[in-house]
Amino acid sequence: MSETARYRLLIAALATATLVLFLLSLTVGPAAIAFGDSIAALLGGKASEIGLIMREIRLPRAVLGLMIGATLGLSGAVLQGYLRNPLAEPGLLGISAMASLGAVLAIYSGLAAAFMLALPLAALAGAVLAVVVIQALAGGRGNSLIVILAGIAVSSFAGAMTSLALNLSPNPFAALEIMFWMLGSLTDRSMTHVWLAAPFILAGWAMLASLGRALDALTLGPETAASMGVDMRRVQFLAVFGTAASVGAATAVAGAIGFVGLVVPHILRPLVGARPSRLLLASALGGASVVLAADILVRLIAPSRDLKLGVLTAIVGAPFFLWLVFRARRRLA
Amino acid sequence: MTLLSISGLSVRLGGKTVLDGLDLSVAAGEFVGLIGPNGAGKSTLLRTVLGFLPHAGTVLVDGTDTMALRARERARRVAYLAQEREIAWAVPVETIVALGRAPHRPGFAAPGARDAKIVEEAMRRMDVAAFRDRIATELSGGEKARVLTARALAQDTPLLLADEPTAGLDPAHQIALMRQFGALAASGRGVVASLHDLGLAARWCSRLVLIARGRIVADGPPAEVLTPERLRDVYSVSAFFAEVDGQPVVHPLDLAHGPEGG
Numbered sequence: 001m002s003e004t005a006r007y008r009l010l011i012a013a014l015a016t017a018t019l020v021l022f023l024l025s026l027t028v029g030p031a032a033i034a035f036g037d038s039i040a041a042l043l044g045g046k047a048s049e050i051g052l053i054m055r056e057i058r059l060p061r062a063v064l065g066l067m068i069g070a071t072l073g074l075s076g077a078v079l080q081g082y083l084r085n086p087l088a089e090p091g092l093l094g095i096s097a098m099a100s101l102g103a104v105l106a107i108y109s110g111l112a113a114a115f116m117l118a119l120p121l122a123a124l125a126g127a128v129l130a131v132v133v134i135q136a137l138a139g140g141r142g143n144s145l146i147v148i149l150a151g152i153a154v155s156s157f158a159g160a161m162t163s164l165a166l167n168l169s170p171n172p173f174a175a176l177e178i179m180f181w182m183l184g185s186l187t188d189r190s191m192t193h194v195w196l197a198a199p200f201i202l203a204g205w206a207m208l209a210s211l212g213r214a215l216d217a218l219t220l221g222p223e224t225a226a227s228m229g230v231d232m233r234r235v236q237f238l239a240v241f242g243t244a245a246s247v248g249a250a251t252a253v254a255g256a257i258g259f260v261g262l263v264v265p266h267i268l269r270p271l272v273g274a275r276p277s278r279l280l281l282a283s284a285l286g287g288a289s290v291v292l293a294a295d296i297l298v299r300l301i302a303p304s305r306d307l308k309l310g311v312l313t314a315i316v317g318a319p320f321f322l323w324l325v326f327r328a329r330r331r332l333a
Numbered sequence: 334m335t336l337l338s339i340s341g342l343s344v345r346l347g348g349k350t351v352l353d354g355l356d357l358s359v360a361a362g363e364f365v366g367l368i369g370p371n372g373a374g375k376s377t378l379l380r381t382v383l384g385f386l387p388h389a390g391t392v393l394v395d396g397t398d399t400m401a402l403r404a405r406e407r408a409r410r411v412a413y414l415a416q417e418r419e420i421a422w423a424v425p426v427e428t429i430v431a432l433g434r435a436p437h438r439p440g441f442a443a444p445g446a447r448d449a450k451i452v453e454e455a456m457r458r459m460d461v462a463a464f465r466d467r468i469a470t471e472l473s474g475g476e477k478a479r480v481l482t483a484r485a486l487a488q489d490t491p492l493l494l495a496d497e498p499t500a501g502l503d504p505a506h507q508i509a510l511m512r513q514f515g516a517l518a519a520s521g522r523g524v525v526a527s528l529h530d531l532g533l534a535a536r537w538c539s540r541l542v543l544i545a546r547g548r549i550v551a552d553g554p555p556a557e558v559l560t561p562e563r564l565r566d567v568y569s570v571s572a573f574f575a576e577v578d579g580q581p582v583v584h585p586l587d588l589a590h591g592p593e594g595g
Contacts, residue, residue: 228408
């Protein structure tokens, strides 16, 4: 019972942190607006200048930070549970790489400049293509090793094609735009981006969140899980398509944001007693907190330089991961 | 009552025939020991019953074809203890054992009083209740095996399939496990366990099925199945035979040098 109480406490703490960071995200920006004024303007709905900044610039940024962070945390937790590998992360399936490739092709071909939604739509198409290939390769047998290998193949191919696009880029500006987009950012996103991504992200969440009990059973391996009534084909379908929908949409609007999906489930696992089902909600809230915090930091550290969110998460995430590895090594030694 | 009915079962894996026209039925009250050399097809047989492998022939679990059963329905009829003692995450022992109740709980329902009672009973039977709060991945191999066996018992099914349940257990816990499986059978369930320890199989199983090269070589009471000739032909060993309390005692002694001189 004490373990359940501890879990509830953790969820409450993470939810509070997410809420506080969400509100902070709404109130941090180049336009210095007092906290009370900004919230009042947002809720008041008056057509003031402050209200416009809040609704058109800060709200979409905060909402996307929340949705994308939760997506990365949740999908990371599901994939680690499904593949029974603490090193699994959303990027492993090649979905973010293919979504990036779609976006890169939209920039490269000039479509992105001609029509605002071309980029996210092309990225989503890339994510869908990745899933179709993975599902076709892995088949319905629910073999997680095949899913990993297929993901690596798709990832490598997408990476190579992205390099090719950079290589053949018609002018340096297009190449620079591609590079910047791939770094991952939430700057200058609009409510249109939110409405575009939200249906896919919510559908992905619904699929991923339904896997809790199956993931618990998978702790004992796929065959034992199957003998306990887990339909492994269904689990594979939901894990792959749920990740594709949510991570694909997240990448489509924000670019690739690394390390959150890998590190957040890793940190929270010991705090939830290592139960995969309990890791899902905790990791979603944790991911949202981390991305919101990182997106606040990029605005505070270098307000004028447009420091990219994906760069910051990698700079902070990689040494932190090294520390985790160091700690694990000491425990094993 | 027949819990498991297999007829004409053939399984090919990677182009090789692993099971070749097997017929076997297991009734309630039987504790069947599945014996045979490495690679004979014991594990394949158990895994086929669970619907994991494509096969020819029919496998009826409690009267229904195993391939026609939904995973959850099958899980309420037959529990399975895998040979691999895999525990991926550092979760407490009691959490592992309680996983066995999953197929009996609808949707997102929390475990009830009945579930708790069955989990408690399973932990008591496998003597793991004393370390229920310990982290399962930090246990010794034999302790892990007992925890996973308790998990299978908690599934509380009419039929239990166990792949080498005694491997890695100390003698006391091997005997305790065989006694518990015997008690399950005596209470009207069916147990099928693959075993390599012929001494344990001879003493505690109500029936032995000897498999070699994908075929059933002998099927019957331990004293009839375990003969010096069969052990020499199938296992290529010579053995000491005796009888205690009307139960056969078998202990392999040395490699037999058969007619091939091998």
